[in-house]
Amino acid sequence: MPHFIIEYSANLEDRLDIDALCEATRQAALDTGIFEIGGIRVRAYKSENYAIADVDPRNAFVHLMLRVGIGRDEATRKAAGDNIFAALSDFCAPLLEEPYFGLSFEICQIDPVTSWKKNSMHARLRGTE
Amino acid sequence: MPHFIIEYSANLEDRLDIDALCEATRQAALDTGIFEIGGIRVRAYKSENYAIADVDPRNAFVHLMLRVGIGRDEATRKAAGDNIFAALSDFCAPLLEEPYFGLSFEICQIDPVTSWKKNSMHARLRGTE
Amino acid sequence: MPHFIIEYSANLEDRLDIDALCEATRQAALDTGIFEIGGIRVRAYKSENYAIADVDPRNAFVHLMLRVGIGRDEATRKAAGDNIFAALSDFCAPLLEEPYFGLSFEICQIDPVTSWKKNSMHARLRGTE
Numbered sequence: 001m002p003h004f005i006i007e008y009s010a011n012l013e014d015r016l017d018i019d020a021l022c023e024a025t026r027q028a029a030l031d032t033g034i035f036e037i038g039g040i041r042v043r044a045y046k047s048e049n050y051a052i053a054d055v056d057p058r059n060a061f062v063h064l065m066l067r068v069g070i071g072r073d074e075a076t077r078k079a080a081g082d083n084i085f086a087a088l089s090d091f092c093a094p095l096l097e098e099p100y101f102g103l104s105f106e107i108c109q110i111d112p113v114t115s116w117k118k119n120s121m122h123a124r125l126r127g128t129e
Numbered sequence: 130m131p132h133f134i135i136e137y138s139a140n141l142e143d144r145l146d147i148d149a150l151c152e153a154t155r156q157a158a159l160d161t162g163i164f165e166i167g168g169i170r171v172r173a174y175k176s177e178n179y180a181i182a183d184v185d186p187r188n189a190f191v192h193l194m195l196r197v198g199i200g201r202d203e204a205t206r207k208a209a210g211d212n213i214f215a216a217l218s219d220f221c222a223p224l225l226e227e228p229y230f231g232l233s234f235e236i237c238q239i240d241p242v243t244s245w246k247k248n249s250m251h252a253r254l255r256g257t258e
Numbered sequence: 259m260p261h262f263i264i265e266y267s268a269n270l271e272d273r274l275d276i277d278a279l280c281e282a283t284r285q286a287a288l289d290t291g292i293f294e295i296g297g298i299r300v301r302a303y304k305s306e307n308y309a310i311a312d313v314d315p316r317n318a319f320v321h322l323m324l325r326v327g328i329g330r331d332e333a334t335r336k337a338a339g340d341n342i343f344a345a346l347s348d349f350c351a352p353l354l355e356e357p358y359f360g361l362s363f364e365i366c367q368i369d370p371v372t373s374w375k376k377n378s379m380h381a382r383l384r385g386t387e
Binding site: 038118124 | 267310319362
Binding site for chain 1: 130132135150154170175239243245247248249252254
């Protein structure tokens, strides 16, 4: 944790640099100051088949889900989310200027009682390897 | 919102028209009368690797998750879901007649405090662009 | 149900046998004794674009989400999860020995009021077809 899961419609492939979108999301997550670097996992999935709004072929979407462990209060999550969404909006600004784009973002919390993790990156990144 | 996320096993590729499945889902969503057209985003993801039930190679699945903003009561969500699942069941009827298929559908709600959206389609589709 | 959804970074393709990972997950699910075989659907999705931790190109992840119907108490879910995560950890042991890997697992519950299913495998697998 935290997990950042990006979905996007395949018609954005030639318009958005998805690696750069992942990196912008990672940087925005780091900039919030509330996530440990070793836990950040941003990943993207392309949808090849979709039906958006009035099915104009120019219609497109990007959606981000963030899944974080319980433990940060709502104000903290909201402030972090505001900043991450601002970064997303900047990244997607050209698309938002045209009437064919939906951008959305949602934060979900993970129940610590029924979640598990092992992370071999932390020791290296904490400099204690 | 609403977000409709379809998953399916790759062995259905030659048996189901996935674009048509997305469109049938979009139409069923519209038919409920509770969703604004500009917010509807149906998308599908193919799973290339899977292990279903007794791993008979004919085993296959379609799963739909709908994520909607909080604000509609349970009876409304249930009635809309009944109709959407009926449409899905119709679409997948030939598969359901054979003993190798699982179809499922789940509605989740999105917390408005920690979700964000920008949608440039609404103005166009509301005719107020 | 139950739904087992695996995500992994594409740089694991040559290091992990994803079909075998799905099968190991299915077997671990069966071994818990709390799931009916006909309902088990393990599926995996590859992420081609990602940004993990310090973006060392060797960084990689596997994440499993399990979605189960409400009805099993927390202790039961926790015990089943412990066993499934142990199987995952065994499968990914070589990766965990290197400082570039994150493994995680989360169980979510599905609200029965707003979920639907049809499964034509059960009758066959219950031997009552």
